[in-house]
Amino acid sequence: MNPSKTFRILVINPGSTSTKIAVYENDDPVVEQSVQHRPEEFKGCASTLEQRDIRYGHVMRMLEAHGIPPESLDAVVGRGGIIRPIESGTYHINEKMKQDLIDNSATVHASALGGLLAADLGERYGIPSYVVDPVVVDEMEQLAKLSGVPGIERRSIFHALNAKSVVRKVARELGVKYEDGRFVVAHMGGGITVGAHRYGRVIDVNDGISGEGPFSPERCGTVPLGPVIDMCYSGKFTREEMTAFLSKSGGMLAYLGTNDMRLAEKYIRNGDDYAALVMDSMAYQVSKEIGAMVAVLEGRLNAIILTGGLAYSHRFTASIKQRVDQIAPVITYPGENELAALAEGALRVLRGEENVKEYA
Numbered sequence: 001m002n003p004s005k006t007f008r009i010l011v012i013n014p015g016s017t018s019t020k021i022a023v024y025e026n027d028d029p030v031v032e033q034s035v036q037h038r039p040e041e042f043k044g045c046a047s048t049l050e051q052r053d054i055r056y057g058h059v060m061r062m063l064e065a066h067g068i069p070p071e072s073l074d075a076v077v078g079r080g081g082i083i084r085p086i087e088s089g090t091y092h093i094n095e096k097m098k099q100d101l102i103d104n105s106a107t108v109h110a111s112a113l114g115g116l117l118a119a120d121l122g123e124r125y126g127i128p129s130y131v132v133d134p135v136v137v138d139e140m141e142q143l144a145k146l147s148g149v150p151g152i153e154r155r156s157i158f159h160a161l162n163a164k165s166v167v168r169k170v171a172r173e174l175g176v177k178y179e180d181g182r183f184v185v186a187h188m189g190g191g192i193t194v195g196a197h198r199y200g201r202v203i204d205v206n207d208g209i210s211g212e213g214p215f216s217p218e219r220c221g222t223v224p225l226g227p228v229i230d231m232c233y234s235g236k237f238t239r240e241e242m243t244a245f246l247s248k249s250g251g252m253l254a255y256l257g258t259n260d261m262r263l264a265e266k267y268i269r270n271g272d273d274y275a276a277l278v279m280d281s282m283a284y285q286v287s288k289e290i291g292a293m294v295a296v297l298e299g300r301l302n303a304i305i306l307t308g309g310l311a312y313s314h315r316f317t318a319s320i321k322q323r324v325d326q327i328a329p330v331i332t333y334p335g336e337n338e339l340a341a342l343a344e345g346a347l348r349v350l351r352g353e354e355n356v357k358e359y360a
């Protein structure tokens with residue numbers, strides 16, 4: 001391997017509310033763009049999977065606008081979606097993974113499109129395609145997996161890529177090795193997941209896509225089951241409508257008609273007390289989940305980390321800190337480090353520093 005070679009890597013990170021796209025040359029981002037999607041843009045799409053062509057168009061237009069021929073890329077890497085539970089690492093996108101990303105399309109998460117778009121582009125232009133630390137990275141202890149209903153196991157579905165990348169950064173800043181530290185990380189984006197990181201492993205975390213944990217800008221979180229069963233059998237809702245509360249039309253969106261925290265903040269500035277209640281309640285639920293993960297870590301932790309798009313909101317993070325900053329130092333890392341983490345994962349493989357993993 002030539003150590004001075006510059007690798008050009010296209011990075012695609014579809015979230016529920018945005019598609020973040022970048023081109024890296026080795027560790028350096030040379031182009032970065034975040035496309036914000038309003039719900040109207042996907043109105044004609046019956047499922048998240050049907051957004052594939054629209055988001056592919058954004059990626060190709062971005063390359064064209066910056067004069068980057070797809071043929072000049074050494075790799076394309078995307079955020080991976082809901083496939084079978086796997087260990088952390090960089091995976092080659094094979095047919096089996098593509099099929100698993102597509103299956104279960106009623107509840108498919110936007111991150112699945114990262115893998116599928118990377119594969120689409122990779123196949124078209126003959127470029128290797130990868131996913132890194134998809135949302136199904138599973139390091140959960142068996143103790144945490146029992147749900148109370150035999151046959152239903154709790155699942156590890158969370159913002160693995162960003163949570164692990166940010167906690168490593170924070171650990172370095174604190175002078176602690178990630179593998180020696182204990183942290184609670186709350187990633188707060190379109191979905192919200194709060195994980196207990198013990199010595200480099202996420203031993204418990206709320207499932208960010210199946211109705212567990214805090215409600216989020218567009219998901220319901222934990223809901224009392226009795227009324228949900230009543231709704232399911234009321235004849236008023238289809239299976240798809242009920243599923244949508246879990247994945248794209250519950251939470252703040254259902255209460256306020258927007259999944260955009262900046263708009264909710266504007267309503268509050270204009271004196272909307274109901275919007276204030278909804279935001280404060282979401283912060284309250286995040287604080288409760290943090291408390292639960294502190295118990296998982298037996299009360300011993302180095303820091304609590306708040307990250308994701310919602311961590312830009314001063315009002316929101318202040319409301320969480322007020323409840324949890326007596327427990328441990330609270331460190332805010334607004335936004336996320338996912339694009340860099342994806343590029344780094346692909347680069348390690350291109351440089352031969354790490355073996356690419358095969359999804360089986």
Ligand SMILES: Nc1ncnc2c1ncn2[C@@H]1O[C@H](COP(=O)(O)OP(=O)(O)O)[C@@H](O)[C@H]1O
Pocket residue numbers: 014015016017018188189190191217259260261262263308309310311312313335336
């Ligand atoms: N500067 C900001 N101030 C307040 N909220 C923000 C800001 N930037 C993003 N957000 C909010 O963060 C949420 C999306 O977070 P993000 O991590 O981008 O999510 P996703 O990756 O799921 O699309 C949205 O509700 C968005 O309005």
Ligand SMILES: CCCC(=O)OP(=O)(O)O
Pocket residue numbers: 014015016017109110111135157158159188189190191192193207208209
């Ligand atoms: C399912 C965990 C990932 C997640 O919720 O991502 P978004 O916040 O981007 O929707």
